[in-house]
Amino acid sequence: MKALLAALLLMSSSAHAAYLHLCPADAAPKDGVQVKLADGSVLAVSSAPQLPGCRASALGVDASQVESLYPLAPGDTPARTILLYGAVGNKPFAPSSHDLPQPDRPGAVPQRRPVPLRANLLGEARVRPFGVEERVRAEHADGKLRLACGAGTRAAGVLIDGPWQLPLAELRLAARYSANGTFSLQAADEASAARETSHALGDLDAAKGAATLALPAALDRAGWRQFVLLCPSNAATLTLDALSLEPVPGKPQPRATWIWERAEWRDKPDALLAWARREAVRELFIVVPLEGARVREPDRLAAFVRRAGQAGIAVTAVEGDPHMVLPSQRAATVDRARAYAAYNRAAKPEERLRAMQFDVEPYLLDDTVLDPDLRDREYLAMAQALHAAAGGMPLEFVVPFWWWDKRALLDGLAKTSDGLAVMDYRTDPDQIVRFAVPFLDWGTRHGKGVHIALEAGRVAPELQRRYVRADADESGSLLVAQVGKTPVLVLLRQPVKTTAGTLYRLSGERTLDGSATSFHGNPERLRALLPRLERDFSAWSSFGGLALHGWRWQ
Template sequence: MTNWREVEELTLSGTIQAGIFHPSALAPERAAPPPVPPLVPIGENILPLAEIRPFGTEERVVVERRAGRQHIHCRAGHAPAGVVLRWPDRRLPRAYRGQWRLEGQADAVIGVSVVPAGRDAPEVPAARWSDGPVVVPFTTIWGERTLVLTCPAAGGSAQLDVVRLMPEGAGGSGARGTWVWREQDWHADPVAFVRRAEAAGWTELAIQAPAVPDAALVGLAAALAERRIGFRLLDGDPTMAEAEGRVEAVRRFTRLRHWCDDHLAARPLLELDIEPYALPGFAADPKAGWQGWAQTVRAIAETWDGPVAVDLPWWMRRSPEGAAALASARASLHEIIVMAYRTDPQRVLDAAESWLDEAGPPVRIAIETGPVAQEATRFYRRAPRGTLKLSDAGAELLNAPESAGAGQAVFAFARESGTDPAGVSFHGAPSLAAEAERTLVSLLSGWPGFAGFRVHGWEVPHHG
């Protein structure tokens, strides 16, 4: 590690397998990025999360919370009055085609409007609520938005039971795809493989490009086209983000492009899963890692003679280095597949939202159903004695604390954080994955940029 003599705090990342920590990357501890407020749950009742306050100069409004419901009492009066609902600890989605749905009962006509924070409600409300549900368009307003309920001059009362943010309609499904990394899954009998894919409900497949393409790939492309299942070629390796790997990747994709042009009816879209964050040196210099990724994507797109699709981790845009690399590669991108690997649908939406909130390449959202390792990060601080020793020769983990010798520094273990694989992948829980997919496809349809759903980790059946 460079400049290890000046480092006071270190992070050691790795995986835990059979209870044993396996380190993979060592880097100076970095300041945590500013926290991002979680996305307001979409499709769920968010009334319990709301901050509600009355407004009006005549103080003619009283609000009471009972059993999760809001009871609003309005006395008669002529000055504007009502209640404001806001979600200060959450963020509302941007560029969302949706609607507010309010449920409850009222014995008077209550006005309902969506208003930018700090502004007065309009004289003519967006909707009028008297009983049962009422729907108000979710207008795209940059900045914080509030729901304003205005009282009639004659007074009255209302019981607000539910507030939901929903997509406008039932939601289209878009493409439903997965990736296939093993050539053995399809090579021996492409037609039978396509029948299995059709039975599984896939409308699109990303197939890892064989090292040596042959007639089986021609047969696969034809069988997929016959059943109108989308076909693209998939490839990627972390080393492609490095200079030497980039050169070899350009050579490989040049050969593959010529083969496709000679043997296939049309050159398929190329999908790249290049993960520079898996390289040993990434943690110490993420800027260089992401810049290398961007250079490789641009070089391969030029070689392929057209923009490419890319698989990216959901957190890339929350990293300044990742966001900068994404911007520099934007012209080379045909599509983005966001690996929003979470098992809580609301956490998937939280991870996906920033990718869908602006104009750009179409975005597909992916969940994981395959096995994943338990990841862990250990934090160390420089100390007189410790179990992590650094020197010019490298880093060494010790079984027991030791003091630093000449030309050495030692660090003491401070704490550990880790991931729960059950919160990342639906592995072993296909029914939960299917339920989450149904929920997510509907809710994601509210974003114009949403182009389809991916379920990674398909276990290809090999019978019949």
């Protein structure tokens, strides 16, 4: 009797066991939990072990336990932690994006980051004495460096380096110290270090206690290796209290903002321009109505641009739609560039747009609309077509800060654009600077202008769920499965202990309220921060000004 009961339970369990199927669209089940992939195929959960034309993988859970599927890109490999993001209040939770934090590879060299500006580098620096006479004693602690140098005739001192790279800005090395002799500072790049030489910066005069030294033009910033602090030939001591890189302010650049409502400039131009002047905004990115390859109301646009110019405000036309990246939309998108170019050719100098700007964010498209692997290629194809259509009129693109490491894409944009506006949507000043530097350096290398954009509009709250890999004796509610080459996150209705894949448990969730992304609701904090950022960023020749998104209705 017991054997019969066990067999019946096994049959019942097997009858409802979940299988993950990868099917062509025409072979997929008509109901049940499923999701469409970028290539048109469908991932579906079924209790059937096999479906005609489909590939199957057992999940090891009951089919009724599967709540939703979230496919990853081929090659994605979750490590110990999985972060999922989705709208607050959705029942069931529906992930819309994810992060897969990865541990450092054993032996991997840490990636260098931009040197923090105005920060005391001694807190994080590595200090190494050198000199064949061994006449240097160094004590490095609590963000200070103390040197005691004996007398000698051979070069001696300390090498100061860290996990940094030098930005391509106009910078000075500032030192605060006390000494009873004249020490000197130098800088070495890869080439000079290989020759066992370095570039002189200047002396630390014992009588002054502070020095601000220019970085030499011959120093290869990208190849920077270390600063060199040299002892004098006589016995001397030095206490270095702080060592920092200070940006040298350059020419002030205009502050800009986006005006997405056409009625603002078409119907209420005086109110808009008066507001812009009060907020020290000197450039407006506006949406211009078009009809094919021409501006719909050229006289109205000309009147506004002329009036704005009289108020000291430049005007740029902005376009924004992720679908513009699609090949099927290429001709219509190019027509928009032709419209602005034709308008500027016909307009009087005081009625001309400063530039055209395209805010095209292909990552907002569903994977079924454009394969993620094709996004960069199609974006560059779009940029090349727009460049040809612009006919010499300045052309700019709006890009997210996390494109900083897309070298091929940015190299391509250097050939087709006149500048970028970088959506540096963070509110922490250190993060803003850190995310801006790679693009300001890009602009300096290529002779392009770069706007750094901050968010001031409302950002919808987002729910973050954190999952960690379950231990052998733990239950979990997220299963990582694989069918074909596609890894899939399977969200379960309840925690289980056994599955056919790797199990993760929910370790916590929190609501991200947008305060790390936007200054919405805190305009005075943004107003106080703007002058500091503008001053520091002006040290880059590429800096084109700050641009504020959502600022009009604060």
